[in-house]
Amino acid sequence: MQKTHEPLKPAVFHILLALASRDCHGYGIMQAVREQSAGRVPLQTGSFYRHLTRLIDGGFVEETVSGRSGDPRRGTHYRLTAAGRQALEQERRYLVDVMAALDGLRARKGTS
């Protein structure tokens, strides 16, 4: 039995979205969230890490120490887990359904 999907909090959604394309470090995710949401999700360090902690604890995001570009200073990066991708996919389907319902409404209004 499919559990009814509860919509994600906007900040959580945007964090998952930011990590969907690539791994990122903390500030990068924060910036991506601010930009993507056009400033509607005003994250700062404290609130951002609160959401991130929940995601990590819930198994949707994991830490990786990136040795990329040989830069040891850029320590902690974060990555979506399979569960995280799944949550994102569920959210996408939810949003698609919502959009369909809205379009249907508009169509109906248009014909009346």
Place this chain on the structure above:
Amino acid sequence: MKSPRDRAGRWYALLLHAYPRPYRDRFATAMRETFATDHRQVASRGRLPLLAFWSVTIGQAVWFGLLERMRRSGRAGASDLSRPGPRRVLPRLGADGRHALRLMARSPLFTVTSILSIAIGTTASATIFGLGDAMFFQAAPGVREAHRLVDIERRYSGRGHGTFSYPEFRHLREHSRTLASMTVTAGEPVPVSMTDGPSSERVYATIVSGTYFDVLGVRPALGRFFGPSEDDVPGQHPAAVLTHEFWTERFGADPSVLERQIRINGRDVAVVGVAAPGFHGATIMGTDVWVPAAMLGVVRGSEAVPQLRSPAVNWVRATGRMRPGVRRAEAETELNVLLENFKAAHPDVLATAGIGVAGHGRLPVSARAPFGTFVGLLFLLAAGLLAIACSNVGGMLLARTTGRQREMATRLALGAGRRQLVAQMLVETVLLFAAAGLVALPLVTWILGGVDRLIPQLPVPIHFEAAVTMRTLGFAAGICLATAVLFGLAPARQALKQDVARLLHGQSSTPGRDRRRLRQGLVVAQLALSLAITITGGLFVRSLHAASRIDTGYRTEGVTIVSLDTTLAGASGGAATDLMERVVRGIEALPGIEAVGHSRMMPMQGASFRHQTRVPGASGEVRKMLSATDWDMVSPGYFRAVGLPILEGRGVAAGDLDGGPLVAVVNQTFARIAWPGRSAVGQQLHRVRAGGADGRPMRVVGVVKDARTRRVGEPARPFVYVPFAQHPEPTVELFVKHAPEQHVAADVRRIVSAIEPGLPIVRTQPFAEAVGLELFPQRVAAWTAGAVGVIGMFLAALGLYGLAAFLVAQRAREIAIRMALGASGTQVRAMVLRQAAKLGIIGVAVGLMMAWGLGRMVQSLNLLVDVRPFDPITFIGVSAVMTGVLLTASYLPARRAASTEPSAALRAQ
């Protein structure tokens, strides 16, 4: 270069301690990284965004840290990621709130006293904060984009707060590329006589450059402002701009004033515009009109006109508006380079001169540091009061948790979450403190609104409004919330820290020890704080007393000062002398008048008139010491009126007239420096004119006793008195010596208007009051510290009483057993008193140390006169009073303990 960023990072690392250790171990490094990048980004945007950023950062760290601490470790469920429906959050808050209100209503005495004491502390802190905010963070009303403005000052070898010369200002203004524009003012407003029709009055005029209003970004309400060219040629285009308030009061808001000309100091001047309401200039100096620098000659007299062209006469203060994107350091560098060019072209400018650029503020730059520390001191005192009040409430809350243990135990046993219970108790505390905040806010607004009424009579007009800004309100709200969480969390946690099983069986639980320690700590803190603050207040009181006993040289009782301006009656020079002679004779004829005299200067206002003085044949050393001589022009009755005895020769006599031989009277210090070992009478001295030439020689005819002419605490300076008749001045301070209880102001007014109707009296005040002006900050500090200390002591005594009563109740069983075994009432009393005494001793010891530290700080502010920071009388006296108070507070519970009926007490257990 990285230092401010490092500092921010370190503060943030400290802030992270709000989170529990496991969380920190996991995330602290990453959070610090993220924070550092974010901070760097925000810091470049400006001061206000940075302030908002830090507020949010601190709030988030404290709040989320708290939540993390209360949260059970474990995996988060989906519920933490999905949106909570509104139904889940609000009703709980509503239920908690209602429950809290019910609890508060059930113990009205506790509720009301808590709210009141916190409200007093919050009001005091928020008021002082608002004052500081108004002085340092608010721009004057009407000024646009004040953060782009800078105050520019002359420095010598990197120090000082000096003025510029006019040609210098022009050079800087024309060549600066970092500053969009620059303006100067002559600093203080100058009193001028304004004639409109038959009557004349004294008004204040501020001399400004033509760019003044443009730089500040203000718009006229009527007419126009000065153009940049209007300050070019002296004497041309005489124009004036009125303040809105002056226009409304004096001209009845009549727009036709723009077509009229008014007379300022005898010269016809066109009124070109009226400023917007509320605008009085960029600083706290008030004014009635502004005039362009070209009118310097009209306002200050024709000898002043060369100042506009002379590169060596420094008299204007500069303000500039930076171009967008320019930083203060860049502007400072550029201006210094420009100054070097100027110095190369004008060799009479001092080589050590440099330029400093400071942020713009309403206070003059030189006053910012002392004002800041003074306000800081007051704020410390107010915060101390708040701390004491909150400790009291915290102690009471702790006491109540004991009573609620069973309630908590039951609820825990029934499955309520710990987090929920703590949150609920926090809501209770927050509501209490919020109520206090609500009481405090209107009080703060009211006090700040009326602060300009508390400003004493000053020689220059001050216009200072303290607007209640969002910052002040935010501070008051923030303080209430922070103290609520701080003082409410511990009792909340204590309430839950218990053994459920034991509680339900009616036995009191053991973790009462922590609670007791906490309460004891709170009481000790209160005792120490209130003792320290009261001692500081005592130090100020002693200082005021000592200051009042310093022999200033003057006899101030029974003397009233009447300030006049003869130019308002159109009299100057010889006519002024005649006029003043008639006024003096008229007043002397009044009954009960012992002496009447006048001078140019009012003593002890912190300033006086310095003139270069030369004594023929003096060595270089003596010349240097005499170069800072102060001068005054006095009438024959002056020395008698102010009580300065003549020690040698004679004073100024009626025979020293204009056209006669020039004479002078010197004070002891001058005589000692200029003619050591000889009599000064018969010697000669010269006043050095502007330009370096000697004035005509004057013969010394007498030596008068030293007096403190500028400030109370200073050593005497060399002083020369010359006859008013030979050097008439328009500003006259008339000293009328009368019987101590007599009120002469009305009679003097009558006489003066009878003799010369066109001569208004500018001001009258008792001599003692004028002299006391300098001690105004000490009086404010003494009152504040005294009031806070007394209230604090009262609250601390209350706290001790509550604690002692609580301890007695806790040990009731033990006391009952002891009494049953034969202990006498005295022994029981002694036991209770010993416990209270232990706390008292610790509190007093800590308090004495804090008082010593506070005293040292106050002394470094130069606020104490003749009083050592460790003044034994104050320390011992206040400690004795406090000990008495404590003994009384703990005696009552002790007596009640001694009168327990042992059998009844044991049964009740």
